[in-house]
């Protein structure tokens with residue numbers, strides 16, 4: 001076996017966005033606070049018939065070959081805005097996409113970090129049984145109180161990745177640096193649809209976690225920063241990457257001398273246009289870097305930092321495969337982002353803040369344009385459907 005890593009990647013974000021130019025007007029503040037100080041331009045807004053499951057299924061659909069459908073051994077669904085306290089959101093995706101039944105399906109949660117735990121577990125499963133493929137999905141809707149400081153960082157989206165032996169895109173290195181600490185910087189009690197956050201504390205803990213995870217990575221024999229060509233940070237808002245780069249450069253000292261802010265700039269393009277996607281954010285950033293970097297990254301090393309409030313941080317590295325460009329979906333991603341529609345303030349607020357309660361039966365008119373959507377709620381069950389077809393009901 002010549003290595004394990006990301007063999008394929010696809011992202012999905014809803015068809016609608018709210019412009020931060022409109023949000024600054026609503027909030028009556030200087031536009032540069034959001035556009036420069038926070039570094040966001042648009043937030044993706046899910047219509048009522050879109051949730052973390054439909055977004056996930058729409059992210060996975062382009063990856064699905066018959067061979068993958070038959071050989072996937074494990075589905076790991078990472079989310080912090082899950083739709084059920086018991087059943088894994090991954091099982092809805094498993095049903096919608098007709099994955100083989102001889103497969104384990106599980107949901108992972110640890111704020112914005114959990115997809116990284118999913119990828120590391122997936123890589124170890126594949127190292128043990130190289131014929132298997134693992135599907136890691138991250139899907140989230142980032143929702144804060146209306147009018148709060150966090151509102152400008154909201155967003156929605158999903159990423160799906162296939163982890164395999166001999167990957168076509170990215171080979172993961174075995175060393176990773178870890179840091180965990182019990183802290184209340186961001187959390188969402190079960191009764192709430194919006195997050196509680198101590199924003200300034202969350203930035204401090206993020207940066208402390210980065211320095212600690214980096215030190216752990218180096219202690220365990222990880223590469224010096226001098227051997228890293230590009231960086232990709234968890235981006236709750238794109239300006240956070242600037243703070244992360246400064247903190248990592250300080251921690252790494254002279255090893256960072258060859259790097260400047262251009263080393264992470266391409267990883268910010270999608271996040272700036274989509275907003276925070278919690279567990280998906282780092283990997284949407286990675287996809288942005290691979291899709292949009294003008295240089296050929298084949299053979300180059302990427303350093304990745306994953307952070308989830310609460311808090312867990314992980315620093316790890318990966319090597320880009322020589323022919324990776326042939327296997328990207330850059331044009332499809334560009335078309336998806338370019339064809340989105342701008343929402344007015346009233347529709348944004350109605351859609352973003354009136355998330356449908358599962359307690360009442362409801363049928364959703366089709367607003368989303370993905371292949372899969374939330375069609376109805378019946379008897380406290382979510383009913384999903386392929387677009388323009390009858391609702392798909394889970395087997396009794």
Ligand code: COA
Pocket residue numbers: 030031032033034036037038149150151152153197198199200202203206236237240309
């Ligand atoms: N032009 C340019 N920059 C401006 C500006 C203007 N007119 N007005 C403010 N800024 C800058 C500030 O200087 C600051 O920059 P800095 O962070 O480099 O110092 C930045 O914009 C943010 O301003 P601030 O006053 O700190 O914003 P805020 O109090 O509204 O809160 C967050 C910002 C990130 C804390 C808030 O959006 C939040 O809670 N987000 C959710 C939690 C989160 O994403 N945490 C991240 C770690 S997981």
